[in-house]
Amino acid sequence: MTVQEIYAYAPLVSVAVLAVFAVMASLWLGRYIAADRTMRASIRQAVRVRVGWKRLAQMAGLSVTDKMPTALASFTADADKPPKPRVRIPALKVKPDRFGVIVRANCLPKVGLEEFQKAARFLADAWRCERVSVQPDGPGRVLIRGVRVDPLITPTEHEPTGTEPEELTTWHLGVDEYAQPVTVSLKDVPGVTVAGLPGYGKTSLLNRFLCDCAPSPNVQFVIADGKVSKAYEGDYADIMPRLFAFVGDDLDEANDLFKRLVKLSRERSASIGHVLGVKNMWHVGPSEKWPLTVLIIDEAHTYFRDYRGSDKESKRLAALTAENARLVEHLVKKGRSVGILVILATQKLTGDAIPTFIRDVCPVGLSFAQKTAEASVAALGEAIRDWPDANPMHLQDPAYVGVASMALQNRPGFTRIRTPYVADAHTAEIASNSAHHTYDPQTLLDHHAGAYLETRVDLDKDDDIRKEAA
Numbered sequence: 001m002t003v004q005e006i007y008a009y010a011p012l013v014s015v016a017v018l019a020v021f022a023v024m025a026s027l028w029l030g031r032y033i034a035a036d037r038t039m040r041a042s043i044r045q046a047v048r049v050r051v052g053w054k055r056l057a058q059m060a061g062l063s064v065t066d067k068m069p070t071a072l073a074s075f076t077a078d079a080d081k082p083p084k085p086r087v088r089i090p091a092l093k094v095k096p097d098r099f100g101v102i103v104r105a106n107c108l109p110k111v112g113l114e115e116f117q118k119a120a121r122f123l124a125d126a127w128r129c130e131r132v133s134v135q136p137d138g139p140g141r142v143l144i145r146g147v148r149v150d151p152l153i154t155p156t157e158h159e160p161t162g163t164e165p166e167e168l169t170t171w172h173l174g175v176d177e178y179a180q181p182v183t184v185s186l187k188d189v190p191g192v193t194v195a196g197l198p199g200y201g202k203t204s205l206l207n208r209f210l211c212d213c214a215p216s217p218n219v220q221f222v223i224a225d226g227k228v229s230k231a232y233e234g235d236y237a238d239i240m241p242r243l244f245a246f247v248g249d250d251l252d253e254a255n256d257l258f259k260r261l262v263k264l265s266r267e268r269s270a271s272i273g274h275v276l277g278v279k280n281m282w283h284v285g286p287s288e289k290w291p292l293t294v295l296i297i298d299e300a301h302t303y304f305r306d307y308r309g310s311d312k313e314s315k316r317l318a319a320l321t322a323e324n325a326r327l328v329e330h331l332v333k334k335g336r337s338v339g340i341l342v343i344l345a346t347q348k349l350t351g352d353a354i355p356t357f358i359r360d361v362c363p364v365g366l367s368f369a370q371k372t373a374e375a376s377v378a379a380l381g382e383a384i385r386d387w388p389d390a391n392p393m394h395l396q397d398p399a400y401v402g403v404a405s406m407a408l409q410n411r412p413g414f415t416r417i418r419t420p421y422v423a424d425a426h427t428a429e430i431a432s433n434s435a436h437h438t439y440d441p442q443t444l445l446d447h448h449a450g451a452y453l454e455t456r457v458d459l460d461k462d463d464d465i466r467k468e469a470a
């Protein structure tokens with residue numbers, strides 16, 4: 001091809017390039033017009049971040065001067081005028097979302113994660129963000145999260161999909177202060193505590209968990225709610241069709257339920273090798289025949305209260321609550337490997353509300369707003385004193401209804417989480433659509449291991465619970 005022929009194609013190429021730009025611009029404009037007000041503000045913010053980056057990077061110390069000329073510069077430079085040093089800045093990719101911008105940048109020599117982290121406060125001011133976080137994003141890259149709208153004070157709603165969750169044991173809690181999803185793994189977790197002042201969202205958090213898991217046949221739920229006498233009165237009325245059992249504030253009924261579950265735990269323990277071929281259910285995961293059995297004890301202090309008084313009834317109730325504590329301790333300490341998970345929700349997790357021998361063996365703990373430092377420590381452990389920003393004492397504000405603080409599962413520190421609200425109508429729909437999955441795990445166990453347990457296992461041997469109760 002001759003030079004003249006190449007020139008002849010130039011107008012065609014220019015038109016093609018312009019056409020591509022025009023298509024891209026109209027797509028961008030279409031997206032901008034279709035977006036709502038909050039999203040448009042984020043799109044504009046993303047444009048500002050991109051346009052102002054060259055100047056800002058240099059002012060924020062996020063650039064390097066490269067004195068070595070490129071091969072082309074050396075080739076074209078005048079002999080008497082050495083090529084100018086180049087200022088290099090990290091390349092950016094900016095994506096807007098409802099809360100602000102997600103920026104991916106590459107690192108340069110002497111401009112790495114640490115430098116970006118040091119500059120975070122400066123970037124937050126320049127980009128008009130509430131806060132900016134910088135995290136590693138693979139070798140030589142960083143992920144910068146800028147939030148313009150504080151996710152913690154932005155209430156959200158969750159509409160359960162009604163489909164079986166991909167990972168039954170991943171509890172999707174909500175988003176953190178940078179609008180990043182927060183999950184907690186329930187695999188091998190024997191107990192979870194949820195604390196917080198009344199009306200700050202404990203039940204709503206549990207409701208979401210129930211709604212997300214209910215469509216799976218591999219999980220069964222039972223609830224003890226100390227706030228009500230009958231199921232239809234309480235927060236869990238809508239989920240009733242998906243519960244294999246429910247008790248209210250009646251201590252005798254609760255005691256019977258806990259005993260039933262301890263029996264299940266012991267019989268599962270005795271027959272797990274026979275039925276599943278493993279000693280720990282988590283090695284094969286929950287299944288229809290061996291479902292994860294979740295016991296939720298709401299207003300848990302009701303069942304463990306210390307009854308004082310010398311009259312006969314007080315003494316009887318005191319013995320009952322003491323036994324309840326021992327039964328629940330058994331479930332938390334011994335239930336994990338046989339697929340029993342206990343979730344305790346209460347206002348305060350201080351020793352007078354929940355026995356510390358139960359609380360301290362629950363590895364996952366969340367707390368909504370708390371009134372005192374003592375209550376925060378009881379809910380989240382001593383370490384919360386070192387993370388004052390995340391202390392749930394500071395969540396005592398109507399804007400923080402639905403916001404909880406939690407210790408991170410795989411690294412030190414705490415995070416605050418905006419949990420979403422689930423409307424009662426959704427709960428009712430999910431419960432009715434998934435009611436056919438409801439089975440008492442004891443019935444399932446009897447079916448799969450009844451004969452084995454009857455003929456091969458002596459459950460009365462070493463029956464410590466019975467001995468204690470006697």
Ligand SMILES: Nc1ncnc2c1ncn2[C@@H]1O[C@H](COP(=O)(O)OP(=O)(O)OP(=O)(O)O)[C@@H](O)[C@H]1O
Pocket residue numbers: 155156196197198199200201202203204205235401402403418419420421
């Ligand atoms: N995540 C949330 N986002 C927005 N609002 C919420 C959220 N969770 C709860 N709420 C609001 O707060 C009210 C009380 O919530 P919820 O019953 O879950 O609190 P609670 O801590 O369980 O209270 P209690 O201890 O009295 O049972 C709800 O009716 C709802 O209006």
